[in-house]
Amino acid sequence: MQFYLDGYHPGDPELRPAAEGRPDSQGAMPEEVDVLVVGTGPAGVVLAAQLAEFPGITTRVVERREGPLALGQADGVACRTVEMFNAFGLAERLVREGYWVNETVFWRPDDQDRSRIVRSGRVQDVADGLSEYPHVIVNQARMQDYLLEHMRKSPSRLEPDYGLEVTGVEVEGSGDYPVRVTMRRTDAENPSEEVTVRAKYVVGCDGARSAVRRSMGLELRGDARNHAWGVADVLAVTDFPDVRFKAAIQSAQDGNILLIPREGGYLIRLYVDLGDLDPADREARQRFTSEMIIEAAQRILHPYTLEVKDIAWWSVYEVGQRIADRFDDVVPEERGRRTPRVFIAGDACHTHSAKAGQGMNVSMQDGFNLGWKLAAVLEGRSPESLLDTYSGERHAVAKELIDFDIRWSKTVSSRPKDPNRPDDEGLEPAELERQFVEAGRFTAGFATDYTPSMITGEDTHEHLAKGFPIGERFYSAPVVRLADAKPVGLGHVAQADGRWRIYAFADSAHSGAADSRLAELCRFLAESEDSPVRRYTPAGADADAVFDVRAVFQQGHRELDANDVPSFLFPQKAPFGLKDYEKVFTPDLKAGEDIFDSRGIDRQQGAMVVVRPDQYVAHILPLDAHRELADFFAGIMLG
Secondary structure (H helix, E strand, C coil), X not given: CCCCCCCCCCCCCCXXXXXXXXXXXXXCCCCEEEEEEECCCHHHHHHHHHHCCCCCCCEEEEECCCCCCCCCCCCEECHHHHHHHHHCCCHHHHHHHCEECCEEEEEEECCCCCCCEEEEEEEECCCCCCCCCCCEECCXXXXXXXXXXXXXXXXXXXXXXECEEEEEEEECCCXXXXXXXXXXXXXXXXXXXXXXXXEEEEEECCCCCCHHHHHCCCCCEEEEEEEEEEEEEEEEEECCCCCCCEEEEECCCCCEEEEEECXXXXXXXXXEEEEECCCCCCCCHHHCCHHHHHHHHHHHCCCCXXXXXXXXXXXXXXXXXXXXXXXXXXXXXXXCCECCCEEECHHHCEECCCCCCCHHHHHHHHHHHHHHHHHHHHCCCCCHHHHHHHHHHHHHHHHHHHHHHHHHHHHHHCCECCCCCXXXXXXXXXXXXXXXXXXXXXXXXXXXXXXXXXXXXXXXXXXXXXXXXXXXXXXXXXXXXXXCCCEEEHHHHCCCCCCEEEEEECCCCCCCCCCCHHHHHHHHHHHCCCCHHHHHCCCCCCCCXXXXXXXXXXXXXXXXXXXXXXXXXXXXXCCCCEECCCCEEEEECCCCECHHHHCCECCCCCEEEEECCCCEEEEEECCCCHHHHXXXXXXXXXX
């Protein structure tokens, strides 16, 4: 974390000074806003937290509830989501408070006595090499609290406006604020009072019954599976030996349980199979009670006992998967003729079962994908056509999630095969474990692979850095910071600030030699009129305000002299012209993991890895591909 750039300020460094002209509280709802975020669910708070970094953009967040979420339903936090939280400076809090899912155990009926369950397998929950962060369990409300606090401490001092429910959204013409939003107050002091706001952009993060989506004439399409699951967070006394492990439990006749230990050491979540529903009985789900969920769990766990002392929360849901046709207000025949003004994210555009643990995670990635794009357009750095990429990219991800969830829900709900009956069509016990392992990359959040577009290049030069596949998230690795020998994760230095990253991995030549490709790249970026850094960084702004360029050399940190490093990599910033010493790295040889080896970097030629503001690899280029770099950003940036 860097601070004191503008002068010494005592106190909490995370509480940054309010932007010039911004009071410490945001005041009443203005008549016009740049972005109106509707809903403070997972997608909404991630989107708002990212936009809070841009005080020049007027962002407001409205929520129909009277205050922050007190008890969330989602709890599983994928490794990829923890990586994203690191960009907000929140990963350490997340992993400290959360339950770590280290292993998953599998239970099935005993072959000799099928009324009893026995442990049948155990696997590592996250395979080695997927991430340096764990899969954790943290209540959704706590995660949202972290992000709301981050917003309050930002230069924007952004906070939600509670007690406002959107009733209509209309795009009227093409003026500066073409979206008209009508809302009604839900608080007791001003019940049903109407409020009207005009906005440049509106994002509906208002759940499966989204008013924003309905205003776009869209509906969620898909099918219910007519199968009910009960879910309950409980404090219980049990002799089940794996109560503090994530456990997939199959009984012979009484259904299945997915057991998820919760944070805090005592609470557990039970997803309990309640069986098929009659599709003609629309009230069937409402007739289940918490007692019925617990009784079903007790039957499934036989011969082990389960004595529930307290139920923190419970619900019954019907398995189903649904998705909207598109995630913005541009119909197919108008695509390319006009750009979006209204977007939907999270449950407003895709819903699915809870057992894959992806709903909250994918929703947050929706918000992370859209936030930097809105900021780039509103600040005049990118054309409006950038916003077309949101629906295309995230719809493909959601569709893949839906397809996966259909398969996975069927597997988790399957009756186990009876080995004593050769003709039994139940699921082989080993098959559940096999499918769990195969799904590991998906459930960890790493299945996203964005296809070529204006912000994602072709894989022509991907061989120069094989460990950073284009379109996938930038996979961090240990390095040592040259200036102070501090071991860090290279990907952990990136913040959720809307900047593009260029990681330059050095070639084999000495940086001071005439044939050093890295040194020549630095000269190009610093001096050439074609340099993206020079062309697109606003006059008077810090040199790294738009592009955060960092370099990794091949030598150990004790073998590299800082005076041999191009001065471009130590930019002078802010009113005092202070040097930024945190952009140059070397391999972490002490840890035994040389990033050039672990990420397949070509040691002879080196490589340039371009990373999007949402942490996905946009391009890989040779260090001397100056023209290709300039051309790539010419399609994204406005000069």
